[in-house]
Amino acid sequence: MAIIAPGQPAPEFSLARADGAPFTRADLRGQRTLLVFYPFAFSPVCTDQLGVYNDLLGDFSAEGLTLYGVSCDAVASQQAFKEHLGVEIEQLSDFEPKGAACRAFGVYHPGGFPQRALVLIDADGVVEWSYEADSPGDLPGANLIFDALKAA
Amino acid sequence: MVVYADFECPYCAALELWLRELPLRVAFRHFPVRSSHPRAWPAARAAEAAGLQGRFWEMHDALFADQGRLEDPHLWERAARLGLDVARFDADRRSESVQQRIAADWKAGVRAGVGTTPTLFVDGDRLSGRPDPSILEALANRA
Numbered sequence: 001m002a003i004i005a006p007g008q009p010a011p012e013f014s015l016a017r018a019d020g021a022p023f024t025r026a027d028l029r030g031q032r033t034l035l036v037f038y039p040f041a042f043s044p045v046c047t048d049q050l051g052v053y054n055d056l057l058g059d060f061s062a063e064g065l066t067l068y069g070v071s072c073d074a075v076a077s078q079q080a081f082k083e084h085l086g087v088e089i090e091q092l093s094d095f096e097p098k099g100a101a102c103r104a105f106g107v108y109h110p111g112g113f114p115q116r117a118l119v120l121i122d123a124d125g126v127v128e129w130s131y132e133a134d135s136p137g138d139l140p141g142a143n144l145i146f147d148a149l150k151a152a
Numbered sequence: 153m154v155v156y157a158d159f160e161c162p163y164c165a166a167l168e169l170w171l172r173e174l175p176l177r178v179a180f181r182h183f184p185v186r187s188s189h190p191r192a193w194p195a196a197r198a199a200e201a202a203g204l205q206g207r208f209w210e211m212h213d214a215l216f217a218d219q220g221r222l223e224d225p226h227l228w229e230r231a232a233r234l235g236l237d238v239a240r241f242d243a244d245r246r247s248e249s250v251q252q253r254i255a256a257d258w259k260a261g262v263r264a265g266v267g268t269t270p271t272l273f274v275d276g277d278r279l280s281g282r283p284d285p286s287i288l289e290a291l292a293n294r295a
Contacts, residue, residue, distance in 0.1 A: 049267055051187040056262065086187040137281065141265030 003106040013101035015092035037114035041073040041081035054087040154273040159215040160189035167283040182257040191222035201245035
């Protein structure tokens with residue numbers, strides 16, 4: 001299963017926000033969005049990808065970009081992780097039915113978790129750029145995102 | 153070799169111990185991530201301020217040697233121990249120019265694709281994350 005390609009409209013999907021409310025394709029409209037798929041909350045890396053991105057939120061918002069973290073962890077785990085990292089990036093849970101949104105975007109790993117992947121979606125809900133890391137332990141640098149924003 | 157690291161990162165401290173054993177020239181670049189390591193920025197500022205008195209590497213070693221003690225009084229204590237002018241150290245570490253030096257390293261790191269600490273660049277190759285013996289071996293072979 002390959003990651004969704006640029007030019008494709010975002011698929012129908014439903015993720016859970018912190019309060020349990022759904023986040024769907026309709027929520028992508030009107031804003032440039034980056035979905036940051038990551039394998040697990042509390043995965044053993046020292047300085048986390050989300051921490052790096054969080055320190056760059058000012059630069060991202062200057063580009064009109066909103067980031068969301070997506071994993072198959074339960075909402076409670078994601079919120080604990082968010083608090084642990086001290087990040088502001090909103091977390092979206094793909095817990096039930098597990099991995100359905102990740103499958104729709106083509107980033108579901110056979111091991112039962114999202115690949116480490118980035119999907120940039122424009123304000124019309126069309127994929128501008130997508131990236132899948134070679135391995136879950138490979139943390140995509142923020143330079144890839146800035147390059148994608150410039151190229152688009 | 154260039155290493156991007158932060159003084160509050162335990163993997164960075166472990167890597168530093170290994171690098172010391174190798175006959176390599178190391179250029180240190182700051183990559184402090186606020187959310188994971190709230191004292192990484194103050195520690196980076198302390199190292200740069202010590203550097204203005206010619207003692208960057210001594211402060212670098214002193215910071216990595218005791219990562220549990222990175223609060224302001226601990227930083228002053230280290231400065232005094234290294235024989236620095238502590239008042240000047242304290243003014244320098246809060247200065248705009250020190251802030252900008254660290255921010256420049258951070259931005260360069262982001263541009264170079266640094267996504268975690270520590271990240272090493274050796275002959276154009278990027279090695280990152282938790283140091284393991286294979287990294288050490290790869291470095292020893294190049295040394």
